[in-house]
Amino acid sequence: xxxxxxxxxxxxxxxxxxxxxxxxxxxxxxxxxxxxxxxxxxxxxxxxxxxxxxxxxxxxxxxxxxxxxxxxxxxxxxxxxxxxxxxxxxxxxxxxxxxxxxxxxxxxxxxxxxxxxxxxxxxxxxxxxxxxxxxxxxxxxxxxxxxxxxxxxxxxxxxxxxxxxxxxxxxxxxxxxxxxxxxxxxxxxxxxxxxxxxxxxxxxxxxxxxxxxxxxxxxxxxxxxxxxxxxxxxxxxxxxxxxxxxxxxxxxxxxxxxxxxxxxxxxxxxxxxxxxxxxxxxxxxxxxxxxxxxxxxxxxxxxxxxxxxxxxxxxxxxxxxxxxxxxxxxxxxxxxxxxxxxxxxxxxxxxxxxxxxxxxxxxxxxxxxxxxxxxxxxxxxxxxxxxxxxxxxxxxxxxxxxxxxxxxxxxxxxxxxxxxxxxxxxxxxxxxxxxxxxxxxxxxxxxxxxxxxxxxxxxxxxxxxxxxxxxxxxxxxxxxxxxxxxxxxxxxxxxxxxxxxxxxxxxxxxxxxxxxxxxxxxxxxxxxxxxxxxxxxxxxxxxxxxxxxxxxxxxxxxxxxxxxxxxxxxxxxxxxxxxxxxxxxxxxxxxxxxxxxxxxxxxxxxxxxxxxxxxxxxxxxxxxxxxxxxxxxxxxxxxxxxxxxxxxxxxxxxxxxxxxxxxxxxxxxxxxxxxxxxxxxxxxxxxxxxxxxxxxxxxxxxxxxxxxxxxxxxxxxxxxxxxxxxxxxxxxxxxxx
Amino acid sequence: xxxxxxxxxxxxxxxxxxxxxxxxxxxxxxxxxxxxxxxxxxxxxxxxxxxxxxxxxxxxxxxxxxxxxxxxxxxxxxxxxxxxxxxxxxxxxxxxxxxxxxxxxxxxxxxxxxxxxxxxxxxxxxxxxxxxxxxxxxxxxxxxxxxxxxxxxxxxxxxxxxxxxxxxxxxxxxxxxxxxxxxxxxxxxxxxxxxxxxxxxxxxxxxxxxxxxxxxxxxxxxx
Numbered sequence: 001x002x003x004x005x006x007x008x009x010x011x012x013x014x015x016x017x018x019x020x021x022x023x024x025x026x027x028x029x030x031x032x033x034x035x036x037x038x039x040x041x042x043x044x045x046x047x048x049x050x051x052x053x054x055x056x057x058x059x060x061x062x063x064x065x066x067x068x069x070x071x072x073x074x075x076x077x078x079x080x081x082x083x084x085x086x087x088x089x090x091x092x093x094x095x096x097x098x099x100x101x102x103x104x105x106x107x108x109x110x111x112x113x114x115x116x117x118x119x120x121x122x123x124x125x126x127x128x129x130x131x132x133x134x135x136x137x138x139x140x141x142x143x144x145x146x147x148x149x150x151x152x153x154x155x156x157x158x159x160x161x162x163x164x165x166x167x168x169x170x171x172x173x174x175x176x177x178x179x180x181x182x183x184x185x186x187x188x189x190x191x192x193x194x195x196x197x198x199x200x201x202x203x204x205x206x207x208x209x210x211x212x213x214x215x216x217x218x219x220x221x222x223x224x225x226x227x228x229x230x231x232x233x234x235x236x237x238x239x240x241x242x243x244x245x246x247x248x249x250x251x252x253x254x255x256x257x258x259x260x261x262x263x264x265x266x267x268x269x270x271x272x273x274x275x276x277x278x279x280x281x282x283x284x285x286x287x288x289x290x291x292x293x294x295x296x297x298x299x300x301x302x303x304x305x306x307x308x309x310x311x312x313x314x315x316x317x318x319x320x321x322x323x324x325x326x327x328x329x330x331x332x333x334x335x336x337x338x339x340x341x342x343x344x345x346x347x348x349x350x351x352x353x354x355x356x357x358x359x360x361x362x363x364x365x366x367x368x369x370x371x372x373x374x375x376x377x378x379x380x381x382x383x384x385x386x387x388x389x390x391x392x393x394x395x396x397x398x399x400x401x402x403x404x405x406x407x408x409x410x411x412x413x414x415x416x417x418x419x420x421x422x423x424x425x426x427x428x429x430x431x432x433x434x435x436x437x438x439x440x441x442x443x444x445x446x447x448x449x450x451x452x453x454x455x456x457x458x459x460x461x462x463x464x465x466x467x468x469x470x471x472x473x474x475x476x477x478x479x480x481x482x483x484x485x486x487x488x489x490x491x492x493x494x495x496x497x498x499x500x501x502x503x504x505x506x507x508x509x510x511x512x513x514x515x516x517x518x519x520x521x522x523x524x525x526x527x528x529x530x531x532x533x534x535x536x537x538x539x540x541x542x543x544x545x546x547x548x549x550x551x552x553x554x555x556x557x558x559x560x561x562x563x564x565x566x567x568x569x570x571x572x573x574x575x576x577x578x579x580x581x582x583x584x585x586x587x588x589x590x591x592x593x594x595x596x597x598x599x600x601x602x603x604x605x606x607x608x609x610x611x612x613x614x615x616x617x618x619x620x621x622x623x624x625x626x627x628x629x630x631x632x633x634x635x636x637x638x639x640x641x642x643x644x645x646x647x648x649x650x651x652x653x654x655x656x657x658x659x660x661x662x663x664x665x666x667x668x669x670x671x672x673x674x675x676x677x678x679x680x681x682x683x684x685x686x687x688x689x690x691x692x693x694x695x696x697x698x699x700x701x702x703x704x705x706x707x708x709x710x711x712x713x714x715x716x717x718x719x720x721x722x723x724x725x726x727x728x729x730x731x732x733x734x735x736x737x
Numbered sequence: 738x739x740x741x742x743x744x745x746x747x748x749x750x751x752x753x754x755x756x757x758x759x760x761x762x763x764x765x766x767x768x769x770x771x772x773x774x775x776x777x778x779x780x781x782x783x784x785x786x787x788x789x790x791x792x793x794x795x796x797x798x799x800x801x802x803x804x805x806x807x808x809x810x811x812x813x814x815x816x817x818x819x820x821x822x823x824x825x826x827x828x829x830x831x832x833x834x835x836x837x838x839x840x841x842x843x844x845x846x847x848x849x850x851x852x853x854x855x856x857x858x859x860x861x862x863x864x865x866x867x868x869x870x871x872x873x874x875x876x877x878x879x880x881x882x883x884x885x886x887x888x889x890x891x892x893x894x895x896x897x898x899x900x901x902x903x904x905x906x907x908x909x910x911x912x913x914x915x916x917x918x919x920x921x922x923x924x925x926x927x928x929x930x931x932x933x934x935x936x937x938x939x940x941x942x943x944x945x946x947x948x949x950x951x952x953x954x955x956x957x958x959x960x
Contacts, residue, residue, distance in 0.1 A: 150847070150848075153848050154848070157789070157848055157850075157881075158747070158749075158789040158793065160749025160750070160788060160789075242792070243789070243792065244746070244747050244789065244793075244794065247746070247747055247749065247789075247792075248746050248747075251746075336746065420850075421849055421850055422848050423850060424848070424850045425850055426850060426877055426879055426934065426943075427750055427753070427787075427879065427937075428750075428752060428753060429750075429752065429753035429756055429757075429936065429937055429939075429943070430942070431942075431943075443942060445752075558942065
C-alpha cells in the first residue's frame with residue numbers, strides 16, 4: 001500500500017473527517033499527511049475517541065468527593081471502600097457492532113470493559129449489562145436478543161466474572177439501533193493501582209496479549225456515524241472476542257503487577273495501538289517511537305496503516321521499568337501470550353511510527369489528543385411529549401388484579417430469568433444477590449463487606465423531559481443501592497443518544513447532562529467514569545435518549561443486606577414516600593392505553609435524599625424485613641415482585657376513588673417495605689423523626705394477591721404469566737400473550 | 738487431608754473450590770500448574786475445578802486432558818488417590834478416560850446457571866458419607882455442556898456397580914442428561930465427577946449450604 005497517495009476529498013471523507021477538520025490537520029503539521037497519518041488522525045479525532053461533541057458538557061458533571069481516588073480520564077474510575085481497598089468500575093457501549101453482528105458485538109463489549117478494569121490492577125468481581133432492543137414484534141428483535149444475550153454470557157462465563165445485574169428493555173425506537181452497555185466492577189488494593197501515564201525516556205514499550213489482525217479496522221469510526229440501509233455491509237469492521245485469551249491476559253497482568261515492573265499500562269480498545277500509545281505518551285509528556293515490524297501479527301502482509309487501526313481484541317500496551325523485560329516475558333510466555341518490545345519512550349514529544357526503518361508517520365503527540373476538534377454544537381429545545389388526556393379512560397370493567405397480571409406478563413415487566421440464567425452469576429463464590437432484585441451484590445472476598453451494583457435509566461422519561469429524566473436515572477440507581485442496604489458511593493454513565501449534529505438531539509443530550517449533574521451533586525454520588533455513544537440513528541431517526549447510570553454502593557456488613565422477597569406472613573406492608581398520583585409516561589399508560597404521553601414524574605432531590613436516609617436508618621435499626629423501590633409500574637407491581645420473589649402473598653387496600661393512580665402511579669422517591677407487627681410503632685416513630693411519609697397498605701400472607709378484598713390473583717397464575725414472555729418471544733408465540 | 742487443585746489456563750472456579758476445601762479441612766489446598774511434570778507431594782485429594790480450560794475450544798476438557806500433569810493425575814488415580822472433578826473437571830475426567838461417558842451440549846443449546854435439586858444415589862462413598870441415602874438438596878449448576886451421555890451398556894454397568902452418585906431430582910434435569918445423571922464415580926469409587934457446583938453451596942451467603950457435606954465427607958475419610 002502506498003503510504004503517500006494523493007489525499008483526495010473522497011479519501012478524507014472515507015476517514016470520517018470533515019473538510020474543516022482536515023484543514024486543521026494541515027495547519028497543525030504544515031504538510032500533507034501520509035496515509036498512515038490520515039488513518040491515525042481519523043482514529044484519534046472521531047467522535048468515539050475524541051468526545052468532540054460531548055466534552056464541553058461532560059466537564060460540567062460532578063466528579064469528585066472524599067471517596068473518589070480517580071475520576072474520569074483513566075481507563076476506569078476508582079473509589080475508596082476502606083481497609084486499603086478500592087472499587088474500580090466503568091460502563092461502556094458496544095451498540096453499533098452489536099446490531100451488525102450481535103454475538104461478537106456483545107462479547108467484545110464485555111471484553112473491552114473487563115480489560116478497562118483489570119488494566120488498572122483490579123480483578124473484576126462483577127459484570128452488569130444494560131440492553132435495549134426494538135419492538136418485540138420487529139422481525140430482527142428475536143435474533144438480536146438471542147445473539148446479544150448469548151454473547152454477553154459467552155464472554156463473561158468463560159472469563160469467570162459473575163454477571164449479577166442489568167436491564168433488558170424493548171421499544172420500537174431501538175428497532176434498528178439496539179443498545180449494548182456493559183459494566184465491569186473490580187477490586188484492587190489502593191497502593192497497587194496502575195495508570196496510563198508513561199514516564200522516563202528510553203523505556204521499553206511492550207506489546208502483550210493476542211496477535212494483531214485485520215479485524216475492527218475503522219471500528220471506532222463506524223461507531224461515530226449513523227446507520228443507513230447498507231449498514232450490514234460493515235460486518236468486517238466488527239471485532240471477534242476470545243474470552244480465553246482475555247482470561248490469560250488478566251492472570252498474566254495481575255501476576256506481573258505484583259512484581260513492580262510496570263510504569264504505565266493501557267489496553268488496546270477503540271483505535272487499538274494508535275490510541276493506547278498516544279495516550280501513554282501524551283499523559284506522560286513523552287514521545288513514542290514504535291517499530292511496527294515487531295508487532296505480532298495474525299496475518300502476513302499487514303501494512304502499518306492496518307496495524308495502527310486494527311481493533312483486534314485482548315491486547316495491552318505497557319511501558320516497563322528498564323531491566324524488567326525478562327520477568328515480564330517469562331510471565332507472558334507461561335500463559336502462552338505474545339510478548340514483544342515494539343518501541344520506546346522518547347523525549348521529543350513526537351509519535352514516530354516506523355516500519356523496517358522507514359518512517360510511516362511523524363506527528364506531534366500532544367496535539368493528536370489535545371488539538372482534537374471540540375464542538376459547541378447548537379441545540380434548541382427538546383421535543384415536547386404528547387399532552388396527557390384530561391381524562392384517562394380507565395377500563396373499569398376489568399379487575400385491577402387482571403390489569404396487574406397483563407402488565408406483569410408484558411415485555412416491560414416480565415421476568416428476565418430467561419436472560420440471566422444464561423449468565424454465570426455465581427462464579428468466584430462471593431455472589432450475595434443474583435439478578436432479579438434491586439441491585440446485584442457481591443461480597444468483597446475475605447471480608448464482611450459487600451458491593452452493590454445497578455444500572456438504570458428510563459428512556460421514555462428522558463424523551464418526555466430530559467432534565468427530569470436525567471435526574472431520575474441517577475435517583476433510581478441511588479434508590480436501588482439503598483434498597484439492598486448499601487451506601488451509594490459513586491456512578492459511571494453511558495450516554496446513548498442520536499445524531500448530535502441535529503439541534504433537537506443535542507438539546508436532549510445537554511438537558512440530560514444537566515439533570516444528571518444536579519442529581520449527582522445533591523445526592524453526593526459523583527460520576528467517576530463513563531462513555532458517550534452518539535449517532536445511534538438510522539436514516540435520520542434516533543433512539544430514545546438513553547443516559548444509562550451504573551451505580552455502586554458499599555454494604556458494611558453483608559449479613560445486614562436486604563432483599564425484595566417477603567420474609568414472613570402476617571407482616572405489615574408499608575408504602576414509603578407518599579401515595580401514587582402521577583400516570584404521565586407510566587408503564588400503565590404505555591401498556592394498557594398504548595399511550596406515551598404527559599410529562600414524566602418529577603424528582604425532588606432533597607426528598608429523595610431524605611427518604612433514602614430513612615430506609616438506611618430503618619435497615620440499620622433492624623426494623624425492615626424486605627425492601628423494594630417503586631419504579632416502573634408503580635406500587636402494585638413492586639408488591640407483586642416482592643410476593644413472587646418469596647411465594648408469600650399479600651392483601652392490599654387502596655383508595656377506590658384514585659385506584660389507578662394509587663396502584664400504578666410512578667411518583668418518585670418511594671419504596672415498599674415490610675415490617676413485623678412488633679416493630680411497626682418504632683418504624684413510624686423513625687419516619688416522623690426523619691419526616692418521611694409512611695402508610696400501611698397491606699399485610700403479607702396467603703398464596704394470592706388480593707386488592708381491596710374483591711380482586712384476587714393467585715401467585716401461581718401470576719408467576720406463570722410473568723415467566724413466559726421470553727420463551728414466547730423465542731418460540732414465535734408472542735401473539736398468544 | 739492434603740489436597741491440591743489443578744489450574745489449567747481458563748480455569749475459573751479454583752478459588753471457590755479452595756474456599757470450600759479450606760472451610761471443611763482447615764487447610765489451604767495447593768494450587769498446581771497443569772504444565773508441571775510431576776506431583777510434588779503425596780496428595781490425599783486432587784481436584785479438577787470448574788471453568789473453561791483452553792477456552793472449551795475443540796471440545797470441553799479435551800485439551801486439558803492432554804496436559805502434562807494429567808498423566809500424573811491418572812497415575813495417582815490408579816494408585817487409589819481420591820480425585821474430584823467438578824463441571825469442567827468432570828468433562829476432563831471423561832476425556833482422560835478416568836470416568837466413562839461424555840458431556841454433550843445442553844439439550845436446549847444454551848448455557849444454564851440455576852439452582853437444581855440433586856438426589857444422593859449412593860452414600861457409601863468417600864465423597865457422600867455425610868449424606869443420607871436418597872437425600873435431596875439444592876445445588877447450583879453453571880454450564881453449557883453438561884448433558885451426560887453414555888451407552889446403554891455403560892449405564893447398565895454404572896447402575897450395577899452403584900457408580901451413579903448424584904442424580905437431578907424433582908424433574909429438574911437442566912441439561913437432558915441420560916437417566917438424570919448429575920455425577921458418577923469410577924468402579925473403585927475413588928474418582929468422582931459431577932456437573933453441579935457444591936463449592937458454590939457451602940455457606941449462608943450462597944443461599945444453599947448442603948454442598949458442604951461433600952467436602953465434609955472427604956475430610957471424614959481422608960482426615
